[in-house]
Amino acid sequence: MKRACCPKRKIPIHWRDELRESSFPTGKRGIKTRDSWNSSFQIDLGNRPKRCTRPVFSRSKTLGAESGFYHSPLMKKAPGTRRIHTKAARGKSSPGPDGKIHPIIIYPFRHPGDYSDLDPLYELIARLDEDKDNYTRPITVMDRKTFHAMEGNKPFLDFRKGTVARHSDILDAWCVDTCQMWYSGLGTAYERGGAEDVYWLIPGDFNYGNPVGHEVLGRLHDLPETCVELKQDLCIGEIATDHGNSKQLIDTYGTFALLYNWFPAEAREIRQYTERPRSEFFAIRHGFLGEALRQRWYAYEQTVVMLLQAVFANKRISRFFVGHVSDLPEGRESLASALQQVERTERVLKTLWRERNQPKSGWIDEYRRLESQSEQVRRTALTILQNLLS
Numbered sequence: 001m002k003r004a005c006c007p008k009r010k011i012p013i014h015w016r017d018e019l020r021e022s023s024f025p026t027g028k029r030g031i032k033t034r035d036s037w038n039s040s041f042q043i044d045l046g047n048r049p050k051r052c053t054r055p056v057f058s059r060s061k062t063l064g065a066e067s068g069f070y071h072s073p074l075m076k077k078a079p080g081t082r083r084i085h086t087k088a089a090r091g092k093s094s095p096g097p098d099g100k101i102h103p104i105i106i107y108p109f110r111h112p113g114d115y116s117d118l119d120p121l122y123e124l125i126a127r128l129d130e131d132k133d134n135y136t137r138p139i140t141v142m143d144r145k146t147f148h149a150m151e152g153n154k155p156f157l158d159f160r161k162g163t164v165a166r167h168s169d170i171l172d173a174w175c176v177d178t179c180q181m182w183y184s185g186l187g188t189a190y191e192r193g194g195a196e197d198v199y200w201l202i203p204g205d206f207n208y209g210n211p212v213g214h215e216v217l218g219r220l221h222d223l224p225e226t227c228v229e230l231k232q233d234l235c236i237g238e239i240a241t242d243h244g245n246s247k248q249l250i251d252t253y254g255t256f257a258l259l260y261n262w263f264p265a266e267a268r269e270i271r272q273y274t275e276r277p278r279s280e281f282f283a284i285r286h287g288f289l290g291e292a293l294r295q296r297w298y299a300y301e302q303t304v305v306m307l308l309q310a311v312f313a314n315k316r317i318s319r320f321f322v323g324h325v326s327d328l329p330e331g332r333e334s335l336a337s338a339l340q341q342v343e344r345t346e347r348v349l350k351t352l353w354r355e356r357n358q359p360k361s362g363w364i365d366e367y368r369r370l371e372s373q374s375e376q377v378r379r380t381a382l383t384i385l386q387n388l389l390s
Contacts, residue, residue: 099196103138104185108205116209126167138168141185179302200224203280216323223320224283233288233315237281237322246333253381254342262349
């Protein structure tokens with residue numbers, strides 16, 4: 001089968017059938033940022049050849065919502081650096097080839113009762129594994145507790161050997177929490193990678209088996225390509241939720257409320273880039289990943305930490321709209337799970353604040369003041385979540 005591709009990014013045409021109808025016409029065009037950002041900021045995509053079928057920003061008619069990425073403005077950059085150009089726009093002046101993308105799949109900790117979600121996911125992984133020009137060999141991280149819980153299950157062993165191991169390298173690891181699985185997988189991929197490479201985290205416990213999940217898998221590769229083509233340091237994928245969704249409630253009344261207490265300036269920046277600061281979908285560039293791996297890695301809420309690190313270091317951040325997928329079997333978190341997530345977010349932010357401020361004189365007085373406020377924020381969040389989720 002012939003492939004239609006963008007310059008230097010050979011992506012199989014059957015991956016993006018749903019994107020063709022929404023492709024931009026050839027010619028100069030720009031993508032505006034969200035209304036809350038500077039309305040004059042644009043990404044200049046330049047002139048692409050007519051044979052290019054994939055827009056950098058797409059709309060999905062099936063989902064009835066925007067899908068693609070929203071690019072953040074550059075933070076605290078010198079004047080004159082308000083535009084980012086793709087390599088296609090820069091032409092011959094672009095230095096060096098694009099890097100490769102490293103897919104890292106996080107296998108579900110609790111194995112699902114069937115393979116209706118894992119089968120389409122590993123069909124995508126099989127296609128990535130075949131595309132040697134753009135992707136490295138995928139890595140699947142599997143917790144040893146998951147393996148031992150299922151080691152007597154023949155369908156699981158057959159799936160592990162015949163599908164997972166066939167299309168990816170399996171990294172078996174004993175992990176405290178999901179974020180430690182990220183650490184193991186990203187660290188292993190980083191040691192195989194190069195300076196221009198991008199690392200793409202793919203959670204395995206979402207409902208990919210329904211038509212909307214298939215739609216999401218068909219365009220999910222655009223997330224890491226944002227980092228590759230537009231030289232982004234971090235691209236966060238956002239799932240779609242309504243205002244009553246438990247994840248939305250936890251982030252609104254817990255995550256962001258606590259962020260505004262401990263890191264108010266950085267929280268305002270992060271809120272401009274994403275509404276999902278705890279997202280499990282993201283892609284990260286080699287240089288920034290190296291910086292993150294060398295710092296303290298948290299067993300939970302690591303996405304929040306990386307977003308803060310990105311803002312601290314003036315990194316380039318983008319947002320990608322993933323779509324209507326969920327990892328909640330019953331459609332919502334239990335109250336106990338929601339409270340646990342708020343409490344551990346607070347612990348992470350308190351630890352990170354101390355690490356950054358202990359060298360300062362008088363830090364303990366400021367810490368006590370913020371800790372007192374944080375307790376009030378946490379108690380208020382717990383009360384609201386109890387009223388809404390119980």
